[in-house]
Amino acid sequence: xxxxxxxxxxxxxxxxxxxxxxxxxxxxxxxxxxxxxxxxxxxxxxxxxxxxxxxxxxxxxxxxxxxxxxxxxxxxxxxxxxxxxxxxxxxxxxxxxxxxxxxxxxxxxxxxxxxxxxxxxxxxxxxxxxxxxxxxxxxxxxxxxxxxxxxxxxxxxxxxxxxxxxxxxxxxxxxxxxxxxxxxxxxxxxxxxxxxxxxxxxxxxxxxxxxxxxxxxxxxxxxxxxxxxxxxxxxxxxxxxxxxxxxxxxxxxxxxxxxxxxxxxxxxxxxxxxxxxxxxxxxxxxxxxxxxxxxxxxxxxxxxxxxxxxxxxxxxxxxxxxxxxxxxxxxxxxxxxxxxxxxxxxxxxxxxxxxxxxxxxxxxxxxxxxxxxxxxxxxxxxxxxxxxxxxxxxxxxxxxxxxxxxxxxxxxxxxxxxxxxxxxxxxxxxxxxxxxxxxxxxxxxxxxxxxxxxxxxxxxxxxxxxxxxxxxxxxxxxxxxxxxxxxxxxxxxxxxxxxxxxxxxxxxxxxxxxxxxxxxxxxxxxxxxxxxxxxxxxxxxxxxxxxxxxxxxxxxxxxxxxxxxxxxxxxxxxxxxxxx
Amino acid sequence: xxxxxxxxxxxxxxxxxxxxxxxxxxxxxxxxxxxxxxxxxxxxxxxxxxxxxxxxxxxxxxxxxxxxxxxxxxxxxxxxxxxxxxxxxxxxxxxxxxxxxxxxxxxxxxxxxxxxxxxxxxxxxxxxxxxxxxxxxxxxxxxxxxxxxxxxxxxxxxxxxxxxxxxxxxxxxxxxxxxxxxxxxxxxxxxxxxxxxxxxxxxxxxxxxxxxxxxxxxxxxxxxxxxxxxxxxxxxxxxxxxxxxxxxxxxxx
Numbered sequence: 053x054x055x056x057x058x059x060x061x062x063x064x065x066x067x068x069x070x071x072x073x074x075x076x077x078x079x080x081x082x083x084x085x086x087x088x089x090x091x092x093x094x095x096x097x098x099x100x101x102x103x104x105x106x107x108x109x110x111x112x113x114x115x116x117x118x119x120x121x122x123x124x125x126x127x128x129x130x131x132x133x134x135x136x137x138x139x140x141x142x143x144x145x146x147x148x149x150x151x152x153x154x155x156x157x158x159x160x161x162x163x164x165x166x167x168x169x170x171x172x173x174x175x176x177x178x179x180x181x182x183x184x185x186x187x188x189x190x191x192x193x194x195x196x197x198x199x200x201x202x203x204x205x206x207x208x209x210x211x212x213x214x215x216x217x218x219x220x221x222x223x224x225x226x227x228x229x230x231x232x233x234x235x236x237x238x239x240x241x242x243x244x245x246x247x248x249x250x251x252x253x254x255x256x257x258x259x260x261x262x263x264x265x266x267x268x269x270x271x272x273x274x275x276x277x278x279x280x281x282x283x284x285x286x287x288x289x290x291x292x293x294x295x296x297x298x299x300x301x302x303x304x305x306x307x308x309x310x311x312x313x314x315x316x317x318x319x320x321x322x323x324x325x326x327x328x329x330x331x332x333x334x335x336x337x338x339x340x341x342x343x344x345x346x347x348x349x350x351x352x353x354x355x356x357x358x359x360x361x362x363x364x365x366x367x368x369x370x371x372x373x374x375x376x377x378x379x380x381x382x383x384x385x386x387x388x389x390x391x392x393x394x395x396x397x398x399x400x401x402x403x404x405x406x407x408x409x410x411x412x413x414x415x416x417x418x419x420x421x422x423x424x425x426x427x428x429x430x431x432x433x434x435x436x437x438x439x440x441x442x443x444x445x446x447x448x449x450x451x452x453x454x455x456x457x458x459x460x461x462x463x464x465x466x467x468x469x470x471x472x473x474x475x476x477x478x479x480x481x482x483x484x485x486x487x488x489x490x491x492x493x494x495x496x497x498x499x500x501x502x503x504x505x506x507x508x509x510x511x512x513x514x515x516x517x518x519x520x521x522x523x524x525x526x527x528x529x530x531x532x533x534x535x536x537x538x539x540x541x542x543x544x545x546x547x548x549x550x551x552x553x554x555x556x557x558x559x560x561x562x563x564x565x566x567x568x569x570x571x572x573x574x575x576x577x578x579x580x581x582x583x584x585x586x587x588x589x590x591x592x593x594x595x596x597x598x599x600x601x602x603x604x605x606x607x608x609x610x611x612x613x614x615x616x617x618x619x620x621x622x623x624x625x626x627x628x629x630x631x632x
Numbered sequence: 633x634x635x636x637x638x639x640x641x642x643x644x645x646x647x648x649x650x651x652x653x654x655x656x657x658x659x660x661x662x663x664x665x666x667x668x669x670x671x672x673x674x675x676x677x678x679x680x681x682x683x684x685x686x687x688x689x690x691x692x693x694x695x696x697x698x699x700x701x702x703x704x705x706x707x708x709x710x711x712x713x714x715x716x717x718x719x720x721x722x723x724x725x726x727x728x729x730x731x732x733x734x735x736x737x738x739x740x741x742x743x744x745x746x747x748x749x750x751x752x753x754x755x756x757x758x759x760x761x762x763x764x765x766x767x768x769x770x771x772x773x774x775x776x777x778x779x780x781x782x783x784x785x786x787x788x789x790x791x792x793x794x795x796x797x798x799x800x801x802x803x804x805x806x807x808x809x810x811x812x813x814x815x816x817x818x819x820x821x822x823x824x825x826x827x828x829x830x831x832x833x834x835x836x837x838x839x840x841x842x843x844x845x846x847x848x849x850x851x852x853x854x855x856x857x858x859x860x861x862x863x864x865x866x867x868x869x870x871x872x873x874x875x876x877x878x879x880x881x882x883x884x885x
Contacts, residue, residue, distance in 0.1 A: 071730035075716070078727075082718040082759065166714040169680050170731045171703040246644070345698055349684040352677070353643055540717065540761075 068172035072180040094551055101558050106199050113203035121207060129287070131208075135304030136293040138200075142193055143229045143300050144259055148252075149189040149545075151233030151240075155248065156543055157181040158344065159241050159351040168348060178340035182234055182333070188549060189233075190226040197222050201307070210311035217310050217318055221303055224326040228299045231332025238339050241347030246354040249396070260405050266290075267412055299325060367391070378483065381472045385480030386487075389456065393488070403448060407492050410441060414500040428580040430504050435572035437500040438514055439564060441493050442521045446560035453485045453529035454556045455547035457627075458537040475624045478530055482620065485526035493518050510575075513601065517571055520608055524567070524615030525560050531619025532556045534627040563615050570607035574600040633658045633783050633814035634679055639688035641674055641838070648674045650838035652688070656816050656831075658782070661809040663829035664818040667867050671838040672818040673711065676787050679816060680708040692783055704732065707776035711788040713768060717761035721752060721771045724760060725778055732779035739778070746774040750800060765792040773801060783814045790824060802828060822859045832859075836867040 087095050124130055158164055158181050167177045201218040204210065240251050269289045275282035294301055306321025367387055374383055393400060414437065460467055467477050497518045501511045536552030547553055578600050634656040641649040649671045656662040666672050677683040678690050681698035692702035715724055722743065729739035747756050750770040760768065769792065776784065789805070790798050805828055809815045819825055825832050826846060833843045842849055842862075849862055 067733045068731055071727060074730060075719075075727050078723050079716060079718045082720075082723075086718070086759070162712065162714045163716075165682060165710070168682055169703060169706075169708045170728070171700050171733075172731060173700065345681070346684065348682065353641070353683055 065173045065176055068170075068176040069179065072172070072176060076180065076183065098551060098554065101554065102195070105558070106195065109196065110199035110203050113200045114207055117204055117207035130283070132304055132308055133287060133290055133293060135308065136298070136301050137290065139225070139300035139303050140293050140298060142197075143298075146189060146193060146226060146229035147233040147236070148256070148259075149233070150185050150230040151237045152252070153188050153543075153545060154181060154185040154234050155237040155241065157185055158237065158340075159348055161542075164348065168345065173341065174344035175337045175341040178234075178337060178344055182230070182336070185234070186226060186230045188546065189230070191549075193226060194222060205311060208311055211313035211315070213313070213315045213318055214307065214311040217322055218307055221307055221322055221325060224322070224329040225299060225303050227329035228325070228332045231329070231336040234336040235332075235339050238336070238343050238347055241351050242343050245347070245350040248351075256405055260408060264412055266292075299328060302328075366394075379476075381470070382476050382480045382483065385477060386484045389481065389484045393452075393484075403488075403492070407444065407496060410444060410496055411499060414496060414503055428576065430506065431510070431575050431579040432572075434501055434504055434506055434510070434514065435568055435575065437504075438497055438518065439568045439572075441496050441500075441518070442525070442564045442568070443561070445489055445493055445522065446525055446557065446564060449485060449489070449525045449529040450553055450557040450560060451548045452544065453481070453526065454533045454553055455538075455544040456481055456530075457533045458539060458541065458547045459544055460539075474627050478534055478620060478624055478627060481533075482526050482530045485530060486522050489522040489526060490519060493522055513571070513575075513605075516605075517567065517608055520612030521564065521567055524563055524612045527616035528559050528563060528619045529556055531621070531623035532559065534623030535619070537630075559619075563611065566611055567608055570611060571601070571604040574604040633693055634785075634816055635689075635691045636675070636679070637689045637691075639675070639678060639685045639690060641671075641678060641683065642686045643674075648838050649678070649685070652835075652838070652840055654833065654840065654843075656783070656814040658814050659809055659812045660830050661805055661815040661828055662817065662831045662833065663825035664816065664833050664835060665820070665822065665825055665863060666818075666835035668820075670835045670867075672835060673787055674838075675835070676708070676785050676816065676818055679783075679785050680706055704779075705782040707779070707781035707784050709772055709776050709784075709786045709789065711791060713772035715760040715763075715768055715771060718759060720759055721756040721763070721767075721774075722747075724771060725756075725775055728775040729778045734779060742778050742780070743774075746777060749804070750774050766794050766797045769793055770797060770800070773804065777804075777808075781813065783816070784808055786815070786817045788819060789817060790819070790821060822863060826859050834863060834866050841866045 120131065120134075158178065164177065164181065167180070168174075198219070201214075201222075205214050205218070240248050244251050266289075270286060273282060273286045273289060275285055302321045302325045306318050306325065309321065310318025367390075370387060370390065371383065374386075378386070467474075470477070494515060497514050498511060501514055506514075532552060532555065536555070538547045538550055538552065541547050541550070548557075578597055634654070636652050636654040639649055639652045639654075640647065652671075652675060654662075654675075664672050664675065674683060678685050679692065679697055681690075681696075681703060684698065690697040693705050695702040695705070716727075719727065725743045725746070726739065729742065734742065747753055750773065752767070752770055752774065755763065755767055756771075760771065763771070773789075776786075784805075786805075789801055793801060802824070805815050805817065809830070817829075829846070831843065831845060832849060834841045834849070842852055844852070846859065849859070852862075
C-alpha cells in the first residue's frame with residue numbers, strides 16, 4: 053500500500069520546493085563542513101587569493117577613475133556612458149553564461165533526469181537549477197563589479213546611499229539577464245534540440261558583428277581625437293547605451309544618482325530593476341513550467357541521431373606536417389584533442405570572438421594615431437597589447453586546457469592503459485595547447501607591432517616573449533590540470549571555476565605580470581629617455597639597450613622555463629602515480 | 633498498472649520503438665529482454681515520463697506517464713543511478729521522502745526498515761562520495777521504495793552488484809511483485825529473467841518479438857530448449873561469431 057497521498061497540486065509544488073531548498077542547504081553545509089575539516093589550507097588560500105584579487109581590481113579601478121577625474125568631473129555624463137557600456141556588455145555576457153550553464157543543468161545533467169522522475173513540478177526543478185546557474189554565472193560579476201563600485205564611490209566621494217544600494221542593485225540586476233538566458237535555453241531545447249551549439253555559435257557571431265559595428269562607428273568618429281566636438285560626436289554614436297529600456301541604463305543611472313545624493317531617484321531605479329528582475333524570473337518560470345519536460349524529451353530524443361564527422365583532410369595534413377617531428381602516438385593524442393576542438397563550437401567560437409575583437413582593436417591603431425606618439429608611449433602600448441593578449445590567452449587555457457585531463461573522466465583508464473609513457477599524454481596536451489596558442493597570439497602581437505610601426509628588433513623581441521608566454525601558460529594549465537584533476541565533474545565551466553581552475557588562473561596571471569614586467573620595465577626605462585627619431589634599426593647595436601634587454605630576456609627565459617618545467621614535472625609525477 | 637498502447641518513438645529519423653503494446657499488471661514481474669540498442673531503455677524512460685512517445689500512449693494506473701500523479705505512484709532506478717555526492721545516504725533518503733510528501737514519522741519508519749533490509753546501517757551516515765558502486769545501488773533501491781510505489785521500473789538492476797547485493801535485489805523484486813507492485817525490469821542477463829520473471833518480453837529494433845511466460849515462449853519456438861537459444865533465434869539468428877586471437881605486429885622503434 054502506498055504511504056503517500058497525492059494532495060493538491062499547490063501542496064505538492066510547495067513541498068517539492070521546500071525539499072529542494074533543504075537539499076541546497078544540506079549540500080552547501082556538507083561541502084563547507086568537508087572543506088573546513090579536510091582542506092583548511094585550501095580555504096585559506098581561496099580567501100586570501102580572492103582578497104588579493106579584489107584589492108588589485110580596486111586599485112586598478114581607483115587609478116582609472118582618478119585619471120578620468122583629472123580629465124572631467126566624475127559626475128559628468130561621460131561616466132554615465134562608461135557605466136552603461138560596462139553593464140551592457142556584462143548583460144550580454146550574463147545572458148549567455150547563465151543560458152549555457154542552465155541548458156547543461158536542465159537538459160543534459162544526470163541530476164535533471166533524476167529530479168524529473170520525482171513528483172516535482174517542472175518549475176520547481178527549474179527554480180532549483182536556476183539558482184545554481186545564477187550563482188555560477190554571476191560570481192565573477194560581483195567580483196568585478198564590487199571593487200569597481202567601491203573605487204568609484206571613494207574617488208567620486210559618493211553619498212552614503214550609494215554604498216548601501218550598490219549590492220542590492222547588482223543582486224537584482226543579475227536576475228534580468230539570468231531570466232533572459234533561461235528563457236533562451238528552454239526555447240532552444242524545444243525549437244532546435246539538435247542544433248544547440250550551432251545556435252550558440254550563431255548568436256555569438258551576431259554579438260561580435262554588433263560589437264564590430266559599434267567599434268567601427270566609434271573609429272569613424274569625425275574630428276580630432278579628445279576635442280570637445282569629437283567627444284560630442286562620440287557620445288552621439290554611443291547613444292544606444294542610454295536607451296531607457298535597457299536594464300544596464302537603469303543600473304548606471306540609479307547608481308550614479310544615489311552617488312550624487314539623489315536618493316529618491318536611486319531608489320526609484322532600484323525598484324524598476326528589482327521589478328523587472330522579478331518579471332524576468334516569472335516569465336522564465338512560466339516558460340519552464342510549460343516547456344521544460346517537452347524540451348527535455350526533445351533534447352534526449354535527438355541525441356542519438358548520428359552525426360558524421362568530416363574534415364579528415366585536415367587530419368592528413370596534420371600528420372604530413374608534424375610526422376617528422378612528433379612521434380606517432382603523441383600525434384594521435386593531439387589529433388584527438390584537435391578533433392574535439394573543431395567539433396565543439398563553444399570552444400572555437402569563444403576563441404575566435406576574443407581574439408577577433410583584439411585583432412579588430414589592433415587593426416584600429418593607425419586610426420587612433422598611436423604610431424606617431426613618442427617611443428616610450430609606443431613601447432608602453434605595445435607591452436600593454438601584449439599583456440592583454442596574454443590575459444585573454446590565460447582565460448582560454450584556464451577554461452579549456454586546464455579541464456582537459458579532468459574531462460577524460462570515466463574514460464581516463466583508456467589513456468592510462470595506452471602502451472606509452474604517461475608523460476607522453478601530458479606532452480601531447482601541452483603540444484596541442486601551445487600550438488593553438490602560438491598561432492593565435494603570435495599573429496596578433498606581430499599585427500599590433502606592425503600597426504605601431506615598431507622596429508624589427510622590438511618585433512623579434514615580442515615574438516620570442518609571446519612564445520615563452522604561450523609555452524608557460526600551456527605548461528601551467530596542463531601541469532596543474534594533471535595535478536588537480538576533478539574526475540567527477542562533467543561540466544568544464546564548473547571544473548574551471550573550482551579550486552584547481554581558480555588557482556590555475558591566479559598562477560597564470562602572476563606569470564603574465566612577472567613576464568611582462570621582466571622585459572617591459574627595462575624597455576620602458578630605456579625608451580623613456582629617448583625621442584622617437586632616435587629609436588630605429590640601430591637599436592640593436594646600442595650597448596645600453598643590449599645590457600638592459602639582455603637582462604630582461606634572461607629573466608623572461610628563466611621565468612618561462614620555470615613555468616613550463618615545474619608544473620609539468622608536478623603534473624607528470626601526479627599523473628604517473630594516479631590510480632585508475 | 634503500466635500500459636503502453638501503440639507506442640512509437642523516433643530519434644531524428646531513427647525509429648527506436650515501433651508500435652509497442654505492453655501491459656504490466658499489479659503483482660506482475662515483467663522482464664524486458666533485448667540486445668543493445670533494441671529500445672529497452674527508451675521504453676523505460678517513456679514509462680517514467682522522461683521521454684515522450686512520438687505516437688501512442690503510455691499510462692501508469694490510467695494517468696499519463698508524464699503527469700505528477702503517475703510519478704507519485706512510480707519509482708524508477710536507471711542503469712546509471714544518480715546520488716548527490718555531498719549528501720549522506722540517510723540525507724538522500726530523507727530528501728526523496730520529502731519530495732514524495734511523506735510525513736516525517738512515516739518517512740523515518742520507512743527509512744529504518746529499508747536501511748535494515750538493504751543492510752546499510754554501517755555506512756548510511758557517510759557521504760555518498762565515499763560509497764562503492766554496490767553501496768550506491770543499495771541506497772538508490774532504498775530511495776526508490778521509500779514511498780512504497782505501485783509500479784517499479786528498473787533498468788539493468790544487477791550491473792556491478794556483488795552476489796549478496798544481487799540476492800537482496802532479486803528477493804526484493806519478487807517480494808514487491810508479490811505485494812501487488814507492478815515491476816518492469818530490463819536486463820540483458822537471461823538467467824535473471826528465467827529465475828524471476830512472471831512474463832518475459834523480447835524486443836529488438838523497437839519491436840516486441842515475443843511475449844509471455846517462459847513456458848509460452850518455449851512453445852512459440854519449440855526447437856529451442858534454452859531461453860538463450862530462443863533469444864538468439866529471435867534477435868538475429870544463430871550464435872554470434874567469436875573473435876579469434878590475432879597476432880599484431882609490434883610497432884617499430
